[in-house]
Amino acid sequence: MKKRFNVFLRVLIFHYIFLLYPIKSQTALDHFPLDLDNQWIFSHTFYDTLSETIVDTQSIGPDLYYQFDQFREDQNVLFTQVGQRVLRYVDSQNSVWYDFGVDTGTSWIALGLNSVQWTVTLLGKNDTVVTPAGTWTNCFRFSFTGPPDLEWEEWFASGVGIVRRNLYGIALSEWLLIDKSISSITYKNNSSKIEGFSLYQNYPNPFNPTTTVAFDLPRGGRITLKILNIQGEEVATLLSTYLPAGSHSIKWNASNAASGVYLYRLQAENFIAMRKMVLIR
Numbered sequence: 001m002k003k004r005f006n007v008f009l010r011v012l013i014f015h016y017i018f019l020l021y022p023i024k025s026q027t028a029l030d031h032f033p034l035d036l037d038n039q040w041i042f043s044h045t046f047y048d049t050l051s052e053t054i055v056d057t058q059s060i061g062p063d064l065y066y067q068f069d070q071f072r073e074d075q076n077v078l079f080t081q082v083g084q085r086v087l088r089y090v091d092s093q094n095s096v097w098y099d100f101g102v103d104t105g106t107s108w109i110a111l112g113l114n115s116v117q118w119t120v121t122l123l124g125k126n127d128t129v130v131t132p133a134g135t136w137t138n139c140f141r142f143s144f145t146g147p148p149d150l151e152w153e154e155w156f157a158s159g160v161g162i163v164r165r166n167l168y169g170i171a172l173s174e175w176l177l178i179d180k181s182i183s184s185i186t187y188k189n190n191s192s193k194i195e196g197f198s199l200y201q202n203y204p205n206p207f208n209p210t211t212t213v214a215f216d217l218p219r220g221g222r223i224t225l226k227i228l229n230i231q232g233e234e235v236a237t238l239l240s241t242y243l244p245a246g247s248h249s250i251k252w253n254a255s256n257a258a259s260g261v262y263l264y265r266l267q268a269e270n271f272i273a274m275r276k277m278v279l280i281r
Helices: 002-020
Strands: 039-044 049-060 063-069 076-082 085-090 093-099 107-111 117-131 134-145 151-157 161-168 173-181 186-188 210-217 221-229 234-243 246-253 260-268 271-279
Touching: 039 161, 063 234, 085 107, 093 107, 093 117, 117 151, 117 161, 117 173, 134 161, 210 221, 210 260, 234 246
Parallel strands: none
Antiparallel strands: 039 049, 039 173, 049 063, 063 076, 076 085, 085 093, 107 117, 117 134, 134 151, 151 161, 161 173, 186 246, 210 246, 221 234, 221 260, 260 271
């Protein structure tokens, strides 16, 4: 009887711990942040610096793709995120390019330009990478092998994205992160307590030059968050991406904006909300 009670007590304690500290459901966005103007700058073996920037978005069917302007074979690459997968759109078809949810050692076939097949393998989830921009732990490491003598590896850190890339051929070509500009969005997984969509008043307000906008999502989906002037003209797009359910907040730096009244508008599914903010120099 006592043994049964002890087992019941342990189960009960675990249940309450789970309720108090829910496990955060991860998406590919944790290691592959998709937002307009995100930028990564690298040192390079043969060049002074190289960069990758998200320069545009493009709707293809029901999905929103992000266009990367990057130093690759086709320069402009389209990516979207579905769960823990990152899909690449090329030659009018989708292909799983990264998968952050598989077990280490898992391989799959990804399609590149002209339907060239690449074998992608997740080599690790706990690599440590040292770059001029910092030391990154628990990095995901992917390898790509394709036509003869073509192979590269990439490392991704949580909240940052790609931090290192090695291209193997006649000589090693190494990319190391030296600087980055990533959307300052923060996320709290409390979706079980959220009853509906909400857009909160920015804080501080009035502000100069930085303020925070917070909102709740009862379920994951595509959202846009834009800054408008008092005439309703778009000033900035803070977010245009997929976000999981939960409480979110993002900072807006209005250093380049004039003093005055601004509007910020959140759209998610059929929900649209707008509030005012005041920038005072």
